[in-house]
Amino acid sequence: MSLQHQKICDPIATRLKRSSLMAMAAQAMKMGLWLMMLGIIWVLADANYGYAYALTAGLLLLSIIYYTLKIKAHDEAHYGAFELEEILRKRLAAKISQLPIGYVRTIGTGGMAKILLDDVHALHSYVADAPPLKAEAYATPVLIFIVLFIFNWPFALAVLAFCAIVFITLQLLMRRGRQFRKQYVAALAQVNSAIIEYVQGMSTVRAFDSGDSSFGRYHESLENYNRVMQGWLGKIGLGNRLARTLFSPIPLQAFLLVLGTVFYLKDMIDFMDLFLFFLVAAGIVESIHPFMGLHSLLEKSRASIERIWELEAMEGLPEVSADEAKLPSNYSIRYDNVSFAYDEGKPVLSNVSFDVPAKSFTAIVGSSGSGKTTLINLLPRFWDVTDGAILIGDVDIRHMKLDELMKQCSFVFQDSFLFSCSILDNIRYGLEATEEEAINAAKLANIHDFIMTLPEGYDTKIGERGQLLSGGQKQRLTIARAFLQNRPILVLDEPTAFSDAKNEALLMDSFRKLMVNKTVIMIAHRLSTIIGADQIVYLNEGKLIAKGSHETLLLESEAYQKLWRDYQETQNWTMAQ
Known part of the structure; x- marks a missing residue:
């Protein structure tokens, strides 16, 4: 041997x-x-x-x-x-x-x-x-x-x-x-x-x-x-x-x-x-x-x-010991001169800095490939920053235990992943929650009425990757999961990207309830959904080119003005007869 x-x-x-x-x-x-x-x-x-x-x-x-x-x-x-x-x-x-x-x-x-x-x-x-x-x-x-x-x-x-x-x-x-x-x-x-x-x-x-x-x-x-x-x-x-x-x-x-x-x-x-x-x-x-x-x-x-x-x-993410680990005093977020590159390649993010006050709503916008998703993937340490730091409260996230960091954040991704178990098990996945608590979360996510129309209700098996559900239904199950987690930081990655007008309205209604008293970061490509954000961060080619409220950016940022005009034009497109 x-x-x-x-x-x-x-x-x-x-x-x-x-x-x-x-x-x-x-x-x-x-x-x-x-x-x-x-x-x-x-x-x-x-x-x-x-x-x-x-x-x-x-x-x-x-x-x-x-x-x-x-x-x-x-x-x-x-x-x-x-x-x-x-x-x-x-x-x-x-x-x-x-x-x-x-x-x-x-x-x-x-x-x-x-x-x-x-x-x-x-x-x-x-x-x-x-x-x-x-x-x-x-x-x-x-x-x-x-x-x-x-x-x-x-x-x-x-x-x-x-x-x-x-x-x-x-x-x-x-x-x-x-x-x-x-x-x-x-x-x-x-x-x-x-x-x-x-x-x-x-x-x-x-x-x-x-x-x-x-x-x-x-x-x-x-x-x-x-x-x-x-x-x-x-x-x-x-x-x-x-x-x-x-x-x-x-x-x-x-x-x-x-x-x-x-x-x-x-x-x-x-x-x-x-x-x-x-x-x-x-x-x-x-x-x-x-x-x-x-x-x-x-x-x-x-x-x-x-x-x-x-x-x-393979090197995993470096962990701090239990004695050295820190907990944040509040749930504000700071990106401090954050840069990131995949495997020493071209930088995806360069010197990005902005603050997200606790219990506020920050939206991130930008064209495809501008680094939006990478920016929020750095928050739960799916990757570690190449330079700079990300802080929750006054604590660098690298000084927190990974499981403790994840306990602070709920995520609703663009591509909602569901398992081939029942609807109930998907909602309370990874959580010790009662059936009643899961049902209440489903009601808040506007998915309860649909579930009750199914032959087996909450015990319905939804197939591999949730293939028996539509995109909007899968998204609302993910939102129900986030309601059940009830964590102080909420991250939304283009959650309405594949929704029609009716589903988008239901989703946004769910999000408004979910966002109450939480620090929220949301990537959006439909600007109409983030007009009311406390702050909009505009990325272009991995660099921050503008930040502020919707009204402020319309007054002060030419790049955002053009983005807004382009968005409004696309809303008026019709098919030639």
């Missing part, structure tokens, strides 16, 4: 040791079975039937012990594998929750699914099968050679030399597979990502793509996978055939036959010992196949471990 395999298996090390010891004991019993069978042959040759009966009874008892130990070893390893799966998935899920959201999006749904599902499962296969295979691959040959050296050490030495040559050849042939394994895993991950993207985007594919290009990326990834596989098969053809020949029983048996004949003719070994060598040495060949299986499991799991370590090695 390599160091990386040993380290990742540390949580279940005791189980694996127990499984390995039982597997090795089983192999010792197996060796005892072979020797007992030889003993029966010897005593029968001497017509000693009493000993034959006793050895047969011992053979039966030893067989029971052997199979019991073997089954127990497999059971222990499999229990350990399931336990490790649970530990790793919990550990990885906890790690993902600590990473900046952008890192998670960079890895992508397909990449995350591969690590959490495929890679962890690949480790399950290794952990469940490795201890028994290891016992057969290593313990069996050792026990066999001990017996062989006891009976005839010169002959055993010759067999050992032959097996060493075969083993070294096997290692050289297997070493060539490591580079291929990396290419294979990368190609397979590409196929997985393409499948996930294709399925998730099915509605778009059907609406916009009626030809072969709908499968374009999927086809390309499959072709790449086939190229990798075919290229590898072409390279290993000769080596694979050589391996199959060398690691079959025929070469060793031929070697034993030739060498045994020479030793027997020179009176260096008697017939019964030669027979023992033929019978027991065959077990060496049998142990080569478990060795090859173990090597395959090691290589498959090695790539999975590397990806798991890579994810766990």
Whole structure:
């Protein structure tokens, strides 16, 4: 076992040791079975039937012990594998929750699914099968050679030399597979990502793509996978055939036959010992196949471990200790010369500064790509600022515990994410709330009447990502969740972007109730919804170019005046008849 395999298996090390010891004991019993069978042959040759009966009874008892130990070893390893799966998935899920959201999006749904599902499962296969295979691959040959050296050490030495040559050849042939394994895993991950993207985007594919290009990326990834596989098969053809020949029983048996004949003719070994060598040495060949299986499991799991370590090695958001953590004295917000860039690229925000007084309403406007969403994503520390600071009250948010920071803020995002559970469970997701409290929140969000028209009411399952609901209905469920949270800071990211006029009116009515006595930051593209804001912050290309009330900006900011004129013109657009 390599160091990386040993380290990742540390949580279940005791189980694996127990499984390995039982597997090795089983192999010792197996060796005892072979020797007992030889003993029966010897005593029968001497017509000693009493000993034959006793050895047969011992053979039966030893067989029971052997199979019991073997089954127990497999059971222990499999229990350990399931336990490790649970530990790793919990550990990885906890790690993902600590990473900046952008890192998670960079890895992508397909990449995350591969690590959490495929890679962890690949480790399950290794952990469940490795201890028994290891016992057969290593313990069996050792026990066999001990017996062989006891009976005839010169002959055993010759067999050992032959097996060493075969083993070294096997290692050289297997070493060539490591580079291929990396290419294979990368190609397979590409196929997985393409499948996930294709399925998730099915509605778009059907609406916009009626030809072969709908499968374009999927086809390309499959072709790449086939190229990798075919290229590898072409390279290993000769080596694979050589391996199959060398690691079959025929070469060793031929070697034993030739060498045994020479030793027997020179009176260096008697017939019964030669027979023992033929019978027991065959077990060496049998142990080569478990060795090859173990090597395959090691290589498959090695790539999975590397990806798991890579994810766990990612730097999460720096946390302060409980002793150093601070709590804000009020819920005002300050962006103090905030700059931000993704991975040392072009700055998305540059020296942005503004204050949001406690219990006030600040709206953020600007064209697409101006940095609006990035600005509010910095507040819950989905990313950390590159320069400057964000303060709640008089406390830098980096000096607050992450869970405490999140307890101060409620979010209603443009793309409302709902889970495939019931409406009730979605409203009180992550909260300890009664059904009555959830219903009251739904009433405040103007969604209760709709819920009651459903056959199962609040117990209605809404499908994956809430696909059985309209965009406005999903948004109002998210608002109900925010009502239930009732946190002092409220962040709204273009919450009416995809609403029609009727739904927008319902949403704005809900927002007005939700915003009472809260510090509110709202991104808006419909300027009519934020005319009454206490403050409007206007961003352009990551820079703050104007701030003030709607009336003040109309008087003092040419950029805002133009934005307002453009907005009013778009409201009067009509389709030509």
